[in-house]
Structures are given as structure tokens and as C-alpha cells.
Amino acid sequence: MQRSKLRFWFAAVVLAPVVVYGADPGQRISFVSCPIIRDTKSVPCWISQYNGDTYYLTIQSDVSAAVQPPMLGHQVLVEGVVSDAPSICGGIVLDPVRLSVMPERDDRCNTMLPADDRYTIDFNPRPPGPSSGRLAFAPAPRTRQAAPPPAPEGPQSMDLYFDFDKGVSFRHPGELSSILSLANRLPARKVKITGMRGAHLLTDKTLLRESESVGRRRAEEIGRLLQGAGLTVSPEIELADGKDEADGIDDWRTRRVTVVLTP
């Protein structure tokens, strides 16, 4: 766990007098529910309710956060591990946690709770207004210009992960640039892009599947973008189904595209 993240979990103190755990620490939990935003005196926090329990999801910070907040107006797919950390914003802490905004509108998801003195965020990586001039979770600045690493040998495989039923988004520019750079350094003579249709075994045993065409759509989109940015090899597209991988453990990994570059 990153140092900053550790600091966050220990320092984010909840003043709620009563904490009730409905799930055991270490238990994996996966559900789809409405997110709820709770204001605080600093940044708002996000929680969600499932099976009568309230789970803490994340706080508002900035684009450098490992866990990015959900959206009102949409349900959220939550995949996490129950932690024994003190509750935050009245919610059981999930650590790690993965959130994916469900694409269809759901106007029932519209709960904004006011600030409540019982819930405070003591660790505040980024205030709600202007920052101090650095990203909340920015990596330490490099002291020396590192020499570019030598081009690796043999086929190189990289995975890109997606939000549920969604294509390329703000999550991907850096990864796409890295793939393009590696393809140029190898140089890649063959490019295979495999788009997988994601599947999730939820805690209630429901198998939640992405739309049938999403794997192809993602793979073709990645291919188009790489070619548009200068990849000269015409990629080979393959499809896969994440149904067999879905076991309730890190099923978000099935929402992926794998790019294999062969020199």
C-alpha cells in the first residue's frame, strides 16, 4: 500500500460514536447500489448502502486519486474487501475498493447528505477549493532525469481496464501513450488486441455481465486510436468472454483489453 494511502486510512478519523460491522474483515463484497454523497466541513465523502450496511467508498480529492468518486444519477458497482479500519463518514471501510459508474441513468440515486459534525475528514489531501500547487497523490519528484530504459525483448503484454460497459475514457491517455511508445521502441511488427466482455459475480450470487458487443467495441477503439496516433501495424482483433473468470474476486479485471506487441 502506498505511504500516502496508509496515512489516509489511519488519519481519516470518524467521530461517529457507534460503528456496526455487518461484514467480517477480509470478506470480499461486490454489489450495485446508489452512491450517496455526504458533505463535511472539508471535502465531501462518498458512501453506499448494501444489505442494511453502510460502506465508505472514497472522498473527493483530485485526478491523482487511486479511487475516483462515483456519480449521483447513476448506480455504482462496488468491489472491495472489508477492512477493520475505523469507519469513515459512518461507513465500513473497504480496502482495497474498486468503483465503476454504471452507464445508464438512475434518477433514484440522488442523495446528498448535509455536513454533520459527527463525521469529519481529518486527513485532507486536497481541499475543496484551490490546491496548494500539487496533486493530492502526486508521486515524489524525480531528482535526476532517468535514462530511457532499454527496449524489452520478446512479446510485451499490457492490460487496460474499463468502467462497466464503457469505452476509452479519461483513465486511458497515459496507458495509450505508453503502449504507443513501447510499440515504437520494440518496434512492434505484430499487434494483437483482445477485448473482453466483463462479468461479475456479485455477493448475492447474481452474475452481472457487460453488453455483448463491448469487448469488440473496446478492442476496435483501442486499435483505431493507436493507429491514429501513429501505430503503423494493422492490429489483429480478438474477443474473449470474462464469464469464466468471474468468481467474485477482483472481477473488475474482466473489463479489460489486452494489447500484445510482438517485435
Add this chain to the structure above:
Amino acid sequence: MNRWSVFWVCATLVATGIAAPDQWWNPGDDRPLPAYVEYANAWGRLGVLNADGPVTTDGHPFFEALGPNGRACVSCHQPADAMSISLESIGGRWTATDGTDPIFAAVDGRNCPNLPARDPASHSLLLGRGLFRIALPWPPVDATGKTIESEFTIEVVRDPTGCNTGAVYGIDGEKREISVYRRPRPAANLRYVASSGFGVSPFIGKTGMLAAIDPDTSRPVNMNMMADAREATLKTQAMSAARGHLELTKGLSEQALNRIRDFELQLYAAQAFSSEGGVLDEPDGPSGLGPAALAEGRDGVLGNNTSNYVIPMENKWADLPKGANAAEVSRNAFRQSVQRGHDVFFFRTFWIRDAMHINTVGLGNPIKRTCSTCHGMHLTGMDTANGWMDVGSTNHPWALEPPESPWAKKLPELPLFKVTCRKDLPPHPFLGREIYTQDPGRALISGKCEDVGAIVIQQLRGLAARAPYFSNGSAATLRELVDFYDRRFNIRFTEQEKIDLVNFLSVL
């Protein structure tokens, strides 16, 4: 030129009366544009600064009429209007020329080219809201002219200009184009607008899509220019404008394009004098005000932080003495209001909700932030890169629409389109699959459903000189602009906060 020297040059010029030129520039006027000049406006005076010194306009492609309709770039990018064109100037030209000024050219100065000349009704959008017609191909095409597969279909729900349903200019007409109506953007401070110093990569930061490429360098650009970022560079924009607005069939030579670009990159405009607040860029004043601050400033810098600030004021006007006489009392009170307005802009939080390309970039929906979250570029208040967002200025239900009723005297002026997004793709996260809009904005270029109504954030400099505001001219005054945001985001500004914010915007 440093801040002190600019100050004394300006003071000397103003004192000697050199800075009292004709406000309006006709194409081919052939008078020099001084190194520094001030123009009066309703809030005071705008300062226009040429960092490279006086500009000889005789033979300059920005200032000469190059095409058959008699227009030059300067026709719609007037120095007195912060290199845009104000509604007041447009009305003045109509009166002065009986509607024959080249700005009223049929191609885009009329609501539709086939409407009768010199009839105010034919120019109602230009005369009433400062809007020029922008005709874009439908379906959209990329930079090479290849058709882009759109994620949506579009139909015309309302067509008060008759252009979008017409046999020639309509979506299904001979030209197969869509007419939207937009304000000209300021052609000043463009070093900031065109900066590649922040967040530029082959893939657009907010969406992962391909960034536009500078054809001269083959490098990606920041895509922060024009309402829809359809042109990659100042040169491609100048070429496009020459062919479109100037109707120059052959376009411009490489030499002419370079001269226009070089002129624009050294030109700065900002309010320099406030009728109530006095000299804005005096040496001991706030460092972010006045055109010299822009000439000396760093571009491509994120200002939504307490290291750089968007408009640095150093709290210089936070705690002023009351003043020794009535004039000083009034001036200091106004300056304190400006400082408070800055603090509202920078620190006053509210919930930003359902705004495409800000609530969808990993921050959550809603986010508790401030004006400067989106207006974050140091010294200009633009977004720092790839700055298109949908704040609702053109999309239903937030866009300004006159109330419909049997008693209504004011009729809708702008077209209304219905956009229907494909069912096999995710919907627009906030507007669903059926969207009503006056201007689809970036979506007319990208073909993306999520871009419907997304407009590139404008710079905030020289606002006092170039009303009305927003790309569709829907805010006639700075107060209406503030009121729009107050309604849109349920901010619940106090009356004092609104006054202070307007005063702050008036001195930029």
C-alpha cells in the same frame, strides 16, 4: 518591457492624448496599431499591448481586406473590443453604414445567406446577440476530410432563421450543413490560448480520444481554441476563417499565415483602467491585472492553486484605507469589492453537478469546488487544456429560452435541435439519449454523444469590452453571466457576492 516601463509608457500616451484613436478599425485603414493603446468602454478602458512594438497595418494580412466581401480579420476582431466584437460596436456599424459594413456580409452576417440584404430582420442574431452564423458539415468530417461516423442522429425541432431546413443550407439541403450561431472569440492573449505547456499528449486528457495535430510540426496541440476546438493551430484557424468568413477561395499564403500568427502571439488585451477603481495595472497593485501582466506571464500554467493563482492579486486590495476624499473613498470601496469578488471566484465553494467533462473526469458528480476549478488557467481563466465542457449554456434545460405562452411577445431566436444517441452505446451520462440543444458544440466535430453542447471555455480577459457573453451571446451583461451560473449550479450567491464578482470580472 517590464511592468514599470509599461506603466509609464501607458501613462505618457494617455496623458498626451495619443491613446484616443477612432474606436473602429476598417479593413485597410492603414494606420499603425501602437505599441500600447487604450480604448474606452462602459467599465473604463481596455489596454491593448503589442509586445513587439507598433504594428504597421498597411499590407498586413490581419488588417487588409483580402476577400470579395471586403472583410479583414480585424473586422470581427476589433482592438477596442478586446479583439472580439461587441454588440455595441455591431449596432454602431449598422447605424453608421446602413447595414453595408462588411461585417454584415451574407455568408455569416445574416441569419441565413439567402435572406434579403439590409433588412434588420435578416441580421437579427447579429444585431440582437452578436452572433455570426457558423456552417459546419454534417455528418462531421475529420482534418483530412474523411467522414466521421457519428454516435447520434440530429433533427431540427425549431428553425427560426430558416437556414437549417432550407433547400440550400439545410441539413438535408444541397450543402448538407448545420448552421449554429456563435460569438467571435478574442484574438488576443493567444500565447495562452495556444500554449502546449500543460496536459498535451497524443490522446485527449479528458476523454482518451485522439488529439488534433499541428500540420507543421506533426505534434499534438492543446485543443483550446474556438468554441468547438475544430482548428488545431492559429494558422489553420486563420486559413479556415479566410476561406469561410472572408470568402477567400484560395485561402492565404504561408507568409500571410505566419504574419497573422506572429501578430496574434505578441498581442495582449486586458482592462487597464476602471471608471470606479482607477488604474488597474499600477506598479504596486495586484500583479495579475492589466495587459502587461499577460505579456510578462507564463503560459500553460495551472492557476487553480495558491502557488500561482488564476488572477494573482496578493490581497493588495483587501485592506485599504477609507480614503482622504470622496474620490478615494469610492475608489477604495470598489477595489475592496474587486478583491472580495476575486475571493468569491477563487474560494467560494458550491456543488458543480452534471457538467460534462468536469464531473466525468474522475472527480465525481457532484464535486464541491469553486469557479476556478474550471476557469483554472493562470492569467486567463480558461481551462488549461482540452477545455470543452457543458455547463448548460446551449443545452436544454439550462440554455436561455424565452417562456412559451399564448401571451409571449418574445419568440425563440435560435434553432433547436434534437439529438438522438445510438442505443448500442452508453448514453450521455447526464442528458440521456435524447438531448435538445441550441448548439451541439464539440459534438458537431467529434460526432460523440457525450460532447453535445460542450463548448471550449473562453478566456476571461477583456470582458468589459466585449459583451454579450457565452458562445451564444445569451448573457447580455456580466450580471446575467453571474446569474446564469447561480441558477445552473444552485449556488445561492448573496447579492453582495454577485456585485463583487461582477466587479472582479469587469477589471479583467
